[in-house]
Amino acid sequence: MKAFDNYHLPTSVNEALTLLAQYDGRARVIAGGTDLLVDAQAEYYEGQRSHFDALVDVTFLADANEIRAQDGFIVIGCGVTHTQIVASKRIQQTATALAEASAVVGGPQVRNVATLCGNVAHALPAADGTVALMALDAFAQVSSLQSHVISNQWKPLATLFKGPAKSAVDSTREIITALRFRPLGEHEGSAFARVMRPQGVALPILGMAVKVEIREQRLAQVAISAGPVAPIPFRAKQTEEFLRGKILDDELLRQAAQILTNEAQPRTSAHRATKEYRHELLPVLLKRTLTQALERAR
Numbered sequence: 095m096k097a098f099d100n101y102h103l104p105t106s107v108n109e110a111l112t113l114l115a116q117y118d119g120r121a122r123v124i125a126g127g128t129d130l131l132v133d134a135q136a137e138y139y140e141g142q143r144s145h146f147d148a149l150v151d152v153t154f155l156a157d158a159n160e161i162r163a164q165d166g167f168i169v170i171g172c173g174v175t176h177t178q179i180v181a182s183k184r185i186q187q188t189a190t191a192l193a194e195a196s197a198v199v200g201g202p203q204v205r206n207v208a209t210l211c212g213n214v215a216h217a218l219p220a221a222d223g224t225v226a227l228m229a230l231d232a233f234a235q236v237s238s239l240q241s242h243v244i245s246n247q248w249k250p251l252a253t254l255f256k257g258p259a260k261s262a263v264d265s266t267r268e269i270i271t272a273l274r275f276r277p278l279g280e281h282e283g284s285a286f287a288r289v290m291r292p293q294g295v296a297l298p299i300l301g302m303a304v305k306v307e308i309r310e311q312r313l314a315q316v317a318i319s320a321g322p323v324a325p326i327p328f329r330a331k332q333t334e335e336f337l338r339g340k341i342l343d344d345e346l347l348r349q350a351a352q353i354l355t356n357e358a359q360p361r362t363s364a365h366r367a368t369k370e371y372r373h374e375l376l377p378v379l380l381k382r383t384l385t386q387a388l389e390r391a392r
């Protein structure tokens with residue numbers, strides 16, 4: 095199997111984008127390779143063309159491996175792995191849902207090389223890191239060359255997805271150079287949970303992330319994301335709207351779960367679960383994540 099002819103290790107965004115431009119669509123961004131190379135191998139065995147002229151590795155770009163605070167946001171570079179996310183005190187304390195999500199991605203070998211930006215760029219609705227970032231109202235910095243000049247645009251994460259494994263980011267010409275979100279403060283909390291096949295190390299049956307802010311015991315703000323329950327990463331807007339301003343108790347939780355099961359549209363997947371089973375799990379994960387996030391906010 096030959097997935098590529100050349101492998102480049104640029105150290106600046108300009109160099110990386112220039113390389114991509116030179117290959118004119120025949121080179122692709124690579125980070126950890128845990129999705130890209132697995133897909134390339136599968137395509138090869140299915141008899142499809144899985145050949146790139148080049149892969150452009152973005153994990154050696156300046157600042158790519160940093161998790162830093164900047165302009166009131168936590169900024170995560172495109173070389174940051176799930177292992178780094180899990181180990182980061184800053185993320186554990188101010189974006190707990192993300193630390194919890196990265197902690198369950200694959201096994202240690204995968205987490206040591208797989209990046210959070212790669213998780214987003216692959217655009218799967220069940221991707222654990224992406225589900226957590228959706229609840230955190232994250233943004234992605236998309237860098238591209240416009241008339242030989244670098245353009246860096248912060249875009250809401252939700253605008254990056256066109257369908258299952260179909261990203262609005264063209265990884266043959268554009269790079270997600272960083273992700274950012276606001277760190278949670280006082281009266282705020284977040285949580286992530288997922289249900290997985292016992293023998294599984296890949297994608298979950300269902301994952302969910304919640305972020306809350308409480309004021310005088312009321313849910314002042316609520317964000318709920320789940321996957322896979324739609325072709326793209328999903329925010330439960332109707333359930334969020336219903337819960338906002340209310341005090342959580344068993345009856346409210348029951349009603350919220352009803353709204354969530356109506357607005358989420360999971361599908362049956364051959365290797366993981368039926369849509370009926372996923373529907374059954376929605377209230378279970380809602381209770382788990384919402385109560386956990388509330389405890390943390392208190």
Ligand SMILES: Cc1cc2nc3c(=O)[nH]c(=O)nc-3n(C[C@H](O)[C@H](O)[C@H](O)COP(=O)(O)OP(=O)(O)OC[C@H]3O[C@@H](n4cnc5c(N)ncnc54)[C@H](O)[C@@H]3O)c2cc1C
Nearest residue numbers: 125126127128129130199200209212213215221222270296
């Ligand atoms: C055994 C195994 C278990 C796994 N388990 C899980 C799991 O439990 N949960 C889960 O969510 N995922 C899982 N995955 C999938 C994968 O590990 C993650 O999605 C990972 O975060 C992908 O990151 P990467 O750096 O390896 O991406 P890569 O494979 O390098 O790239 C993935 C895609 O994104 C593009 N890309 C990568 N980085 C960028 C960038 N900065 N800008 C633009 N495009 C980019 C590439 O061109 C490619 O199309 C698993 C994979 C394996 C092999």
